[in-house]
Amino acid sequence: MHDPISRATGSVQDRLRALKIELPSPPAPVGSFVPHVREGNLLFLSGQGPTRADGFLHQGRVGDDVTPEEAYDHARVTGLNLLAVMQEALGSLDRVRRVVKLFGMVNAVPEFGAHPQVINGCSDLFLAVFGAEKGRHARSAVGMASLPNRITVEIEAVVAVED
Secondary structure, three states: OOOOOOOOOOOHHHHHHHOOOOOOOOOOOOOOOOOEEEEOOEEEEEEEOOEOOOOOEOEOOEOOOEOHHHHHHHHHHHHHHHHHHHHHHHOOHHHEEEEEEEEEEEEEOOOOOOHHHHHHHHHHHHHHHHHHHHHOOEEEEEEEOOOHHHEOEEEEEEEEEOO
């Protein structure tokens, strides 16, 4: 892939425009949970999947009917959904002090081993949007035998926020 670290100055909205990114509407929860919970200065984001703005849901198993490169793009789509939830929760992405942690799950065949490279799709996006200081985060990237609705990836996040 490429070096995603943005050294751009200005607001997060300015960076999104420079990157030609338009955030989708935040996905509605499917079930009896909320998309985010704030506790003190931490915002916990429920797991999101690779649903495009037009409603299309990326499905399949990486290493079977989905390539690692396609799954990288699916993780990026998932990152856009996480950004949309952050925006809804905070009113402005400029209130993000730092992305603290991502937990990425990849629906993959048992012999697949490049889970970190797939979840880089989301991590690279966050670095480009927030820059190195705010966007670099701790992370786990694991394989799963299945994910809800056969989605290719699911990612959850913890974000430190400004008051």
